[in-house]
Amino acid sequence: GQQVMQIPQYQHVQEGEDFTTYCNSSTTLSNIQWYKQRPGGHPVFLIQLVKSGEVKKQKRLTFQFGEAKKNSSLHITATQTTDVGTYFCAGPKAGGTSYGKLTFGQGTILTVHP
């Protein structure tokens, strides 16, 4: 079945360092979404990418969708302690009944040391 893999599983950085997490799907995706989950919290939508090669920025966060629409990345510039949490990528399940029927990656846990 469809698999979505993320690397790394964990990332520890010093405040001010950059951070990148990578997402790879076993199948071509119609779109990819990114969510952030704070410790003890619930996933919160960050962004959706739809087009091949698309790049979107949100302040210090840069999201990319690969040309083949099978991979994506999230880059955070100059991390802050507020960036702590788990970052998930997710794509619609192949043959799904809804675009909200998502396959999530296992997430990258980001720790930021002040």
Added chain:
Amino acid sequence: GAGVSQSPRYKVAKRGQDVALRCDPISGHVSLFWYQQALGQGPEFLTYFQNEAQLDKSGLPSDRFFAERPEGSVSTLKIQRTQQEDSAVYLCASSYGGTNEKLFFGSGTQLSVL
């Protein structure tokens, strides 16, 4: 309400007990999803409603799991004869529907089966 509301926040059940988890989605949201999140993992799709119709229940792990949304608003996920492997966080999410399924997640119900 302002967001997706789930209750109870925590539920402890003895093995073999039945449990009912409630989700109150954002008003006007057509789509409602249930996801299961095991510790350290990404959410896993369980089932999907469009209004009152359950269009996809392919992710329900067994026939002990049952979900309903009788009036197209509040939804209940019921687990009969709970087992230890059912211990997880159960997340409800809602969205407007369509091709841009930005999901709004509730805080989840943490179920512990002893």
